[in-house]
Amino acid sequence: LAKTTQPVSMDSYEGQEVNITCSHNNIATNDYITWYQQFPSQGPRFIIQGYKTKVTNEVASLFIPADRKSSTLSLPRVSLSDTAVYYCLVAVTGGGNKLTFGTGTQLKVEL
Amino acid sequence: DGGITQSPKYLFRKEGQNVTLSCEQNLNHDAMYWYRQDPGQGLRLIYYSQIVNDFQKGDIAEGYSVSREKKESFPLTVTSAQKNPTAFYLCATRGTGGTYEQYFGPGTRLTVT
Numbered sequence: 040l041a042k043t044t045q046p047v048s049m050d051s052y053e054g055q056e057v058n059i060t061c062s063h064n065n066i067a068t069n070d071y072i073t074w075y076q077q078f079p080s081q082g083p084r085f086i087i088q089g090y091k092t093k094v095t096n097e098v099a100s101l102f103i104p105a106d107r108k109s110s111t112l113s114l115p116r117v118s119l120s121d122t123a124v125y126y127c128l129v130a131v132t133g134g135g136n137k138l139t140f141g142t143g144t145q146l147k148v149e150l
Numbered sequence: 151d152g153g154i155t156q157s158p159k160y161l162f163r164k165e166g167q168n169v170t171l172s173c174e175q176n177l178n179h180d181a182m183y184w185y186r187q188d189p190g191q192g193l194r195l196i197y198y199s200q201i202v203n204d205f206q207k208g209d210i211a212e213g214y215s216v217s218r219e220k221k222e223s224f225p226l227t228v229t230s231a232q233k234n235p236t237a238f239y240l241c242a243t244r245g246t247g248g249t250y251e252q253y254f255g256p257g258t259r260l261t262v263t
Contacts, residue, residue: 073250082240082254083193126192130250137208138252140185140192 043127048145057114059144061127064108071130072103072110073138076123083126083140087112114146122148153177154255156241161260163235171226171258173241181244182224183252186210186237193240199224228260235262 045061063072071090075083087094089101089110100113114121124143131137155174163169173182181200185193195208199218213232218224228235238259242252 071250080238080257082242082257084254085251088250137195137198142192
C-alpha cells in the first residue's frame with residue numbers, strides 16, 4: 040500500500056488560502072488520491088478525490104503533478120470552521136477499496 | 151433520512167466482557183467498514199465487507215469479530231481477547247461506482263475498565 044506523508048500541523052488565518060501537500064511516492068498506476076476532513080469526535084468526511092492534474096469542487100481543489108508522487112489540497116479563503124484534521128489517502132483499486140489513514144494534518148485557523 | 155446509525159454513542163464495559171457495537175445503514179451500499187481511532191491517531195481498519203455474508207480482515211482484526219447477515223447491518227464484537235479495546239470506533243459504507251468516497255457514522259466511544 041502506498042504510504043502517505045503530510046505535515047503534522049499547519050496554522051492559518053481566516054480568509055487565507057491554505058495548501059496542504061502530501062507525498063505518496065509508491066502510488067500504483069490505478070490508485071486514486073482522496074482527501075478527508077475530520078472534526079473532533081466525528082467520523083471523517085470526504086472532501087475530494089483525483090487521479091491526475093486538477094480537480095475542483097465546491098469546497099476545495101486538488102492538484103496532482105504528472106508523476107503523481109505528491110498531491111496538494113487547496114482550501115480557498117478558510118474560516119474558523121475549517122479547523123480540523125485533514126487526511127490524505129491513497130485509495131487502492133480493488134480488494135475492497137481499502138483506505139489507509141495516516142495521522143493527518145491538524146489545520147488551525149485563527150482570526 | 152438516509153445515513154449510518156451507530157449505537158450507542160458511549161459504551162462502558164468491564165474488562166473481560168465481550169461487547170457488540172451496532173452499525174446500521176439505509177444508503178443501500180454494498181461495502182461496509184469498521185475502523186478504530188485512538189487519541190491523536192488516524193483511523194485503522196479492523197474489518198470490511200464488500201457484500202452480504204462475506205467479510206475480510208483489515209489491518210488490526212485480532213480480538214474483533216464481525217458478521218454481515220443483512221446488507222443494512224454490520225455489527226462489530228470486541229472480544230475479551232482484544233488487549234486495548236478502549237477507543238473510538240467508526241463504521242463506514244461505500245457505494246458502487248468510480249468514487250472512493252466513504253460515508254462515516256457518528257462513532258461509538260468504548261471505554262473498558
